[in-house]
Amino acid sequence: MLDIKWIRDNLDEAIKRLNTRGKDFSYLKELVNQDDKRRELIAEVEQLKNKRNVDSKKIGELARAKVDTTELKEEVRQIGDQIKVLDDQIAILDEQIRETLLITPNLPNDFVPVGLTDKENVELYKWGTPKQFYFKVKDHTELGEALGILDFERAAKISGPRFVVDKGLGARLERALIQFMMDTHSEDHGYTEIIPPYIVNEASMYATGQFPKFREDSYQVISGDGAWYLNPTAEVPTINLHRDEIIEGDQLPIKYVSYTTAFRSEAGSAGRDTKGILRQHQFNKVELIKFTQPEQSYKELDYMLKNSEKILQLLKLPYRVVTLCSGDMGFAMAKTYDIEVWLPGQNTYRExxxxxNAEDYQARRANIRFKRNKESKTEYVHTLNGSGLAIGRTMIAIMENYQNEDGSITIPDVLVQYMHTTIIK
Structure with a gap:
């Protein structure tokens, strides 16, 4: 969440920068008013506590002198009642302030292009050249069904729409991609492998910014009185590895490559990408997570981008990199790059x-801090996350870019050792 002190000191700038996300954040003025009232009440409580302490000491002195203290004791009791009333008012304001901060997104970084939709994202560069096909290109759905490696009909019978059954070499391709990505990021890029729980608690969802905004997009696990949710992205359990911890500064940056199956209801995507495996309720993903010192986070963001790009380069898949504009960025993020791969079946680049880089936004929510040395005060880390990559979408890109005229799919060279074949036919 944002720092209430920074908002107080920079109210106009905070509203101006947040408004570039396309909504009205003038409600932050009321937030500051609530914080002013809270501070006044706290000061009043402190004065009352000081008076109570003085009077309590005086009661002791009078009692030792055999002087009646009944009236003074009553005054002390009344002061206690006043403090309780004020403490209750402070608690209400604390909760109102917290709720407002929880629904307020991160500040876009100063260098983020201003815009409202993906049409205003800025292309930085392209890698690779889309292949020219001299036959009619098929999309992954047509290819997968014809080869018997993707079964949407039976998946719908088992679960419903937006699910798929991987079969035969389709299942092996998905498994191969997971291992290839985990191997590359751990062995070549220096990340520590993580396979976290797929079920997370409510505190974890709040910590990374999924709640309260994206509650309707999550799947809740009903079991007794517990409030658990299916993991929507490896970012959630992996960031929460260090929730409520103080990390030694010399341990930073901490780099994790995390594999999970993710689950999303796609409540806000009704009618979009309903065909195929581009947007599913259940999908596999390899995620990159970093915890860094603040001054290092943007350098580490650039490294993370290159790490993710390397996967596509090794697979020889054409792609482009864009900087998201302020209105298209995720709720908790200060700056985002999207990698978009070329999909011949759609004749376009898709994310x-x-x-x-969330900067200290998630760290404040999750209370993740570090100390530069034993004598220094604690500071909030910066948290970074990146796709390393989405497995299903990488499968789409391979199937469509490596398709042959007879409907077979050539296996990229780097995957042959995992697939134990050079072609799906």
């Missing part, structure tokens, strides 16, 4: 990964 395959997002690489983001």
């Amino acid at each position: 395959i990964g997002s690489i983001s």
Whole structure:
């Protein structure tokens, strides 16, 4: 969440920068008013506590002198009642302030382009050249069904729409991509492998910014009185590894590559990408997570981007990198790069990964701090997350870019050792 002190000191700038996300954040003025009232009440409580302490000491002195203290004791009791009333008012204001901060997104970084939709994202560069096909190109759905490696009909029978059954070499391709990505990021890029729980608690969802904004997009697990949710992205359990912890500064940056199956209701995507595996309720993903010192986070963001790009380069898949504009960025992010892979079946680039810096926004929500040395005060870390990559979308890109005229799919060279075949036919 944002720092209430920074908002107080920079109210106009905070509203101006947040408004570039396309909404009205003038409600922050009322937030500051509530904080002013809270501070006044706290000061009043402190004065009352000081008076109570003085009077309590006086009661002791009078009692030792055998002087009646009944009236003074009553005054002390009344002061206690006043303090309780004020403490209750402070608690209400604390909760109102907290709720406002929880629904307020991160500040876009100063260098983020201003815009409202993905049409205003800024392309930085392209890698690779889309292949020219001299036959009619098929999309991944047509290819997968014809080869018997993607079964949407039976998946719908088992679960419903937006699910798929991977079969045969389709299942192996998904498994191969997971291992290839985990191997590359751990062995070549220096990340520590993580396979976290797929079920997370409510505190974890609040810590990374999924709640309260995206509650309707989550799947709740009903079991007794517990409030658990299916993991929507490896970012959630992996960031929460260090919730409520103080990290030694010399341990930073901490780099994790985390594999999970993710679950999303796609409540806000009704009618979009309903065909195929581009947007599913359940999907596999390899995620990159970093915890860094503040002054290092943007350098580490650039490294993370290159790490994710390397996967597509090794697979020889054409892609482009864009900087998201302020209105298209995720709720908790200060800056985001999108990697968009070329999909011949759609004749366009589609997002395959997002690489983001949340700065200290998630760290404040999750209370993740570090100390530069034993004598220094604690500071909030910066958290970064990036796709390394989305497995299903990488499968789409391979199937469509490596398709042959007879409907077969050539296996990229780097995956042959995992697939134990050079072609799906």
